[in-house]
Amino acid sequence: ARQRNVMRHWLAPLTRLPDSDHWAGWEALRDAAQDARPLWRLADGALHRAQGCIWWLPAGWEQACSEAVNWADPRAPLDLPENGQVSLEGEAPLGDLSVRYRQGAEVMHLSGRGRRDLKRLLNEQAVPAFLRGRWPLLYRDDELLAVANLPGLDGSPNERWRLRWVAPTGDQSLS
Incomplete structure (x- = not known):
């Protein structure tokens, strides 16, 4: 009771x-x-x-996001349709940046570890499967650069920047 x-x-x-x-x-x-x-x-x-x-x-949060969003000015926070906001801490990486979402078969290059499947990296970070389709991924062209908010995956230690995500808030928030 x-x-x-x-x-x-x-x-x-x-x-x-x-x-x-x-x-x-x-x-x-x-x-x-x-x-x-x-x-x-x-x-x-x-x-x-x-x-x-x-x-x-x-309701609706279990649906994965699929729309890529180009980030024309990475010095300013980027609003993600129905998925909060991302921002870069530090000096933004050079090149054409976009935020995308997991589709499957993504690979990320990690300093000292080589190329790793994103699925394996998310498992190592204990990201629940039901959240993965909404987790923002930062790309430069077709190269996966960062996974928001996950230590060791959220930026480049050499370039000293980090990708931060604030999930949507309001009456119906992720808790």
């Missing part, structure tokens, strides 16, 4: 609360095996469990 009260308090500003029969979804999410990817769909979004955390994703 105490867990339900805590969940009701947390969920109340995010979604319409489920009826008493629908609370079995919370128990299934809570009690699922450690390696499972449990999901509890609610009226205005869904709860996911990954890496020992519970994540609230508003």
Whole structure:
């Protein structure tokens, strides 16, 4: 009963609360095996469990972003359609920059490690699979330069810049 009260308090500003029969979804999410990817769909979004955390994703947030956005002036923050904002800290890399999203088969060159599959790098950083399609990637032409907010992947140590992402905020935010 105490867990339900805590969940009701947390969920109340995010979604319409489920009826008493629908609370079995919370128990299934809570009690699922450690390696499972449990999901509890609610009226205005869904709860996911990954890496020992519970994540609230508003409706529509599970849809991956697909639209590339050219970054004409990387000295200024870039608004991403329905996905917050990115900015560069430090001196921006030279060349034609764009922000894109994961499509599959991306490869990134890491100093001292060579070329690595992005999927493997995201696994190493414990980025939940349900977030990967919205995680901003910085490209120069067709070269993947950075993955926002992930230490060791978010910029160039030699050039001293970092890609920062602020996810969308508001009543229905990523929690």
